[in-house]
Amino acid sequence: MEVYFTIDKTAVAEFKDRGSKFLAYAFPVKSPEEVKECLGEVKKEHPKATHHCYAYRLGTGGLQFRASDDGEPSGSAGKPILGQIDSRQITDVLIVVVRYFGGSLLGVPGLINAYKMSAAMVLQLIPVIQKNIETKYHLSFDYTIMNEVMMVVKQNNCTVISQELQLFCEMDIGVPKSGEELCLIRFKDIYGLEIRKLKL
Template sequence: MSAMNPYRTLRQSASDEFIINKSRFIGYAAPCETEAEALAFLQSIRTKHKDATHNCYAYIIGQNAGIMRYSDDGEPGGTAGLPMMEVLKHQGVVNCCCVVTRYFGGVLLGAGGLVRAYTQGAVVALKAAQVVEMLPSCQYLCEVAYPLWDKVQYALKSLPVQLLSSEFTTAVGFTLLIRQTDAQSVLDTLTRVTDGRIETLLEEESYRVWDSESK
């Protein structure tokens, strides 16, 4: 298995909004695998809100945060894009883009007020988009003889795996999704309960979201 490290990102594209002193703020956030995707997301918001006073943004691309960009889009320097970037960094998320749109309501907020407003815009956007941890995972193709299937099923109930599929032909073939950190212990257990009479093949390594209700 190759070395893969977990990282935090967003589950989905989402938005939320609020009003401060008659100014309307709309926070958007989305997962983006590349800078091109982040820029495309930014452009989609700019197009949707081309009549907005400001469309400020911040994005981080790369599991090691190799690309970090932000913009105040006409707001006083350091009052919008940078506070938004600080929210992303504080949440520890990467491969994501956040845009906060403002429709000016006629009341000046001052530098401190702007920082708080754009910080809040990023916070509500990330909350709506749901921060998740992407864990290195392994997908295994497995096969056992029919007489062993009951033992395997019983073992799987207590193992940290997801049974993705099963097929009954001349033998029982099934596909398991396992966290990379659990893979060896799971395979050792299945080998033990089948007395070594199980065939396993690593089909794929990828990043997956394991929710709290997942094993």
């Protein structure tokens, strides 16, 4: 597995059923901290909503996930939302569905359908993008070889995560797994460059 699929935009969709209004928000997220922030924003925007149900999946392997029914019957909200994320095979995604109760009970099948539809609708608004799975490395080098280092970074489609460029430079980069070996060979050819793999 050298690539994964995700989203890089936010979107909102609305679904109505028997007076209840469901607002679905999709966010690209990278960590549980970001999930909390986005959830907080939605709750701030809709303090009077009956429920704020959500699901997310994180990490290139999609191993971190959570589904919350927020007071709806067990399995009727979070699971159907997560199901839509999984049917698209995407990760690093959070979907929050806000419900305003409209007076009529929808029953568990009705709720499952409403949360599923809301999540599906919001995902239809955002293009799925493909990203390289990367291994992270730390580079330290003298400013004089900056151009050589940057050339390898660009030619191998590496992502610059952070950099501190002074007389002595420090840089964290993500190297696409698909071209990792070749990229490392080219880095090792640069005299005076120190490179070490970062632990996740």
